[in-house]
Amino acid sequence: MVRIMARITARAGGDRQLRAVLQDLLGPSRQEAGCVSYELFQNEDDPLEFVTVEQWSDQAAADAHLATPHVATAITLASELLAQAPLIHRFTPVVG
Secondary structure (H helix, E strand, O other): OEEEEEEEEEOOOOHHHHHHHHHHHHHHHHOOOOEEEEEEEEOOOOOOEEEEEEEEOOHHHHHHHHOOHHHHHHHHHHOOOEOOOOEEEEEOOOOO
């Protein structure tokens, strides 16, 4: 299982447009082979900040996600709406 969290920050005034772009990723991403879950959150204290929380069956599925047409479209549409490049982190569970 691969877990990915991406922090995505909109430019001032771009949060509504960026939210729409990110929401358009939800349905197609959830339908991809290997997608266990794909969620989008918006920070209540800072509406310019969004986080995706993704779970993929394996690294190959996560990599395939990045090569899909819907991700390519989102990257193009979001490019002018971002304050900075997204911060993408991969996590593995800590077993105790």
